[in-house]
Structure formats: C-alpha cells, structure tokens
C-alpha cells in the first residue's frame with residue numbers, strides 16, 4: 593500500500609506522541625485524529641498512567657476529540673494509529689463512525705513484544721462486521737516497530 597505525504601506527516605505526529613508516552617513510562621502506542629485537514633488530537637496510551645486497561649491510544653484520542661467537540665460522531669475523520677487498532681479500539685472507532693483507519697505496525701507485531709493481543713486483524717473485523725470503515729496498514733511501520741524495540745530495551749513491561 594502506498595501512502596500520501598500527508599498521511600506520512602500525520603503518522604509521524606502519531607509516532608511523536610507515542611515517543612512522548614514512552615518517555616513518560618507509558619506503553620508504545622500513539623494515535624492521532626484528523627478531520628477536514630485539522631488535527632483534532634494526538635495522544636498516546638495511558639493504561640499505566642490511569643490504571644485503566646481500556647486507555648489505549650485510540651480510545652484516549654476518541655474520548656478527547658469527542659469531548660472537545662461535544663459530539664459522539666466523527667464521520668469524516670481519519671485515525672492514524674502507530675499500531676493496528678485492537679478489536680476494542682476498532683469497535684470504538686466504529687461507534688465514533690470514523691471513516692478511515694491508517695495504521696503502522698500490526699497487531700502481530702504488538703504480540704511479538706509480549707502484549708496480550710487478540711489475534712484478529714482489522715480487515716477480519718471489517719469483514720465480519722460488514723463495517724464501512726476503510727482500513728490501510730503499513731504506514732511507517734518500521735518506525736513504529738523501532739519504538740517497540742526502544743520501549744523494550746528500556747525495560748518496558750507488556751500487559
């Protein structure tokens with residue numbers, strides 16, 4: 593799959609948010625939501641910071657964007673996830689009616705670093721649920737995997 597320069601720029605911002613999270617002792621996941629050429633939010637996983645197993649980067653991004661805009665739907669938005677959204681996050685994306693998912697590393701990559709992932713890909717979920725969301729994977733994946741490695745090398749604990 594090929595990605596536009598804008599996709600790569602926004603994914604890099606999601607990777608920067610991920611890196612900030614790692615710097616603050618969080619797990620190596622970042623997400624950014626864009627709509628109408630505007631970045632609504634760029635954030636990282638807060639599972640450990642908030643002692644909340646559902647505080648994945650994508651869920652945090654959706655909560656922030658919807659809260660800020662006082663809405664429950666983000667119809668024309670794209671979410672950039674440094675790692676493929678897990679089934680919980682895919683479902684949250686569905687509920688938020690986000691139009692498109694762009695991700696970097698895969699769920700299988702996160703599992704290789706010890707995360708207790710359900711081995712179900714977003715394309716499988718899309719097919720199973722007949723979801724209209726567009727799913728495009730592999731954007732700057734090598735950089736996302738690099739961040740997993742750096743997090744691992746500084747003693748990161750998967751969950």
Ligand SMILES: Nc1nc2[nH]cnc2c(=O)[nH]1
Nearest residue numbers: 621637648649675676677
């Ligand atoms: N995509 C994604 N996968 C995860 N697996 C564990 N935490 C996360 C997260 O925040 N985002």
